[in-house]
Amino acid sequence: MGFIVALVLIAIAWYLLDRYFLSYWKRNGFKQLDATFLFGNSRKLITQSASFYEIFDEFYYKSKGEKFIGTYNLYKPSLLVTDPQMIHDIFIKDFGYFHDHAISFDTENDPLSGFLFSMTGQKWRDLRVRLSKTFTSGKLRWMFPVMKQNSDVLVNYIQKGLDTNEPVFGFSELFRRYNANLISSVAFGIDNDCINNPNNDFYKFGVKNFENNFRNNVKQFLFTFMPRLMSIFKIKFAPEDVNEFFLKIVREIVDYREKNNYNRNDFMDLLIQLKNQGYVPADKDVVDDDEKETFENETEPKTMQKLTFNELAAQAFVFFLAAFETNSAAMTFCLIELARNPKIQKKLQDELDEVYKTQDITYESLINLKYLECCMLEALRKYPPVPILFRECTKDYKIPNTDLVVRKGTDVKIPIMSLHRDPEIYDNPHDFIPERFLDSATGNSKLDNQKSAIFFSPFGDGPRHCIGMRMARVSSKLIIAALLSKYTFSLEDQRLNHEDVNFDIKSFPLRPDHDVQLRATLRKN
Numbered sequence: 297m298g299f300i301v302a303l304v305l306i307a308i309a310w311y312l313l314d315r316y317f318l319s320y321w322k323r324n325g326f327k328q329l330d331a332t333f334l335f336g337n338s339r340k341l342i343t344q345s346a347s348f349y350e351i352f353d354e355f356y357y358k359s360k361g362e363k364f365i366g367t368y369n370l371y372k373p374s375l376l377v378t379d380p381q382m383i384h385d386i387f388i389k390d391f392g393y394f395h396d397h398a399i400s401f402d403t404e405n406d407p408l409s410g411f412l413f414s415m416t417g418q419k420w421r422d423l424r425v426r427l428s429k430t431f432t433s434g435k436l437r438w439m440f441p442v443m444k445q446n447s448d449v450l451v452n453y454i455q456k457g458l459d460t461n462e463p464v465f466g467f468s469e470l471f472r473r474y475n476a477n478l479i480s481s482v483a484f485g486i487d488n489d490c491i492n493n494p495n496n497d498f499y500k501f502g503v504k505n506f507e508n509n510f511r512n513n514v515k516q517f518l519f520t521f522m523p524r525l526m527s528i529f530k531i532k533f534a535p536e537d538v539n540e541f542f543l544k545i546v547r548e549i550v551d552y553r554e555k556n557n558y559n560r561n562d563f564m565d566l567l568i569q570l571k572n573q574g575y576v577p578a579d580k581d582v583v584d585d586d587e588k589e590t591f592e593n594e595t596e597p598k599t600m601q602k603l604t605f606n607e608l609a610a611q612a613f614v615f616f617l618a619a620f621e622t623n624s625a626a627m628t629f630c631l632i633e634l635a636r637n638p639k640i641q642k643k644l645q646d647e648l649d650e651v652y653k654t655q656d657i658t659y660e661s662l663i664n665l666k667y668l669e670c671c672m673l674e675a676l677r678k679y680p681p682v683p684i685l686f687r688e689c690t691k692d693y694k695i696p697n698t699d700l701v702v703r704k705g706t707d708v709k710i711p712i713m714s715l716h717r718d719p720e721i722y723d724n725p726h727d728f729i730p731e732r733f734l735d736s737a738t739g740n741s742k743l744d745n746q747k748s749a750i751f752f753s754p755f756g757d758g759p760r761h762c763i764g765m766r767m768a769r770v771s772s773k774l775i776i777a778a779l780l781s782k783y784t785f786s787l788e789d790q791r792l793n794h795e796d797v798n799f800d801i802k803s804f805p806l807r808p809d810h811d812v813q814l815r816a817t818l819r820k821n
């Protein structure tokens with residue numbers, strides 16, 4: 297009897313505590329979404345019954361009319377911000393309150409997790425200033441031949457398929473293999489062939505990071521809901537064998553290059569300079585055009601702290617992680633949309649033919665292709681590979697024109713993909729219309745002109761926007777240009793001509809739920 301009474305009392309106490317925790321927002325004057333017992337607003341995320349985008353899209357429409365609304369990751373308050381102006385403030389004007397990504401790792405135990413994305417405060421800022429120098433347009437121009445070599449390997453692979461009567465390809469996987477190649481050569485300085493050899497270790501260990509297994513699911517859960525627990529329980533970001541593989545490979549590369557004074561004009565060279573000198577000299581001949589609002593053009597003091605070996609390895613690793621899924625997704629969705637929109641594909645091919653009938657693809661020619669730029673931007677609008685952005689409020693923040701205060705330590709989520717698909721922001725948001733990015737007066741893409749993240753933020757914005765944005769844009773355009781100059785693509789599954797692509801419900805980066813098959817046909821000259 298005593299036991300039953302105790303159980304009843306515990307249940308009542310738990311219920312009361314539950315109601316108390318799940319009324320945090322109301323108690324602090326905010327509106328909140330209805331929160332369910334124990335789960336808060338995270339039941340669908342925990343049970344993985346819809347994709348991240350769909351779950352946050354539901355929140356977005358439930359909170360329509362509000363600029364922000366309180367939600368709960370289990371019992372942890374999380375503010376969903378949907379107002380474009382407030383998002384802009386968080387990214388730029390009030391960045392001083394929102395500079396961190398709300399994840400943390402124990403880098404002592406997990407050296408590969410000491411990467412830029414997880415760093416906080418001044419430590420992040422110091423490294424960001426130095427790493428930014430490795431992503432300037434000058435450095436990309438320098439690396440372009442390596443990118444081009446990799447795109448040639450992919451084109452040869454497609455051609456081999458056509459020559460052997462196998463003209464249908466699953467591009468999600470193929471682009472992941474291409475990106476593994478690309479990053480292994482530009483960030484690690486290794487010439488792998490993941491395209492022809494999917495059993496290549498570099499690709500296999502890359503895939504392992506994103507596999508849908510129990511361990512990765514638990515990690516994704518903690519990463520989303522209780523990032524601090526990852527460090528408390530010493531959960532490593534990457535599986536043990538992936539850690540060992542990447543640390544060993546970076547050690548060998550660094551030792552070899554240092555011993556033999558070997559340079560390859562790639563990120564690894566630049567990272568080694570950061571390790572040995574603490575800085576990378578700025579490009580003298582290049583004007584950086586789209587970085588004006590950040591501190592990335594700050595002059596580098598020569599006394600900057602040098603990178604340790606582990607910090608160097610972690611940066612090479614995060615370039616790999618960040619590019620592997622996101623870049624592949626951007627390329628895959630763009631090619632799928634071109635395949636389902638033959639007129640747009642033809643218009644893009646006409647633009648490419650004008651330039652590439654008589655010359656091979658160069659960095660300079662590529663960045664001047666406006667329609668190609670618009671196609672990529674439109675793919676990133678409709679399918680932002682990172683559908684939800686998150687930040688941590690690092691000091692109490694009074695929301696402008698209100699008496700409401702977001703407390704230090706609160707995480708903030710921004711449903712970028714829902715904004716990108718909101719009919720109040722974009723006309724016919726579910727249609728693929730590259731022209732919406734074309735400024736009819738100048739022929740320039742709108743992003744170049746506006747520099748505004750208010751309605752378009754596939755790379756985030758402000759000082760913490762994606763550091764690999766330029767590389768992503770150049771490499772994606774290169775691959776689409778190289779493929780479309782030679783081949784025309786069509787959908788094997790005709791249903792996708794009128795149905796939307798479904799998304800993988802277990803993946804945080806946006807990914808189709810199956811590898812959409814596309815048929816390549818050689819174009820006639």
Ligand code: HEM
Pocket residue numbers: 397412413414424614615616618619622623626680681682685686754755756757759760761762763764765767768769
């Ligand atoms: C289409 C491809 C890509 C997309 C859509 C993308 C998107 C993003 C987004 C949304 C963020 C978070 C920004 C924020 O919080 O405001 C981010 C951060 C980051 N991205 Fe990318 N990314 C892409 C490709 C790449 C590539 C190719 C690299 C490196 C080679 C890269 C490296 C990083 C790093 C290191 C960060 C962390 C930056 C920091 O915390 O300071 N990304 N990316």
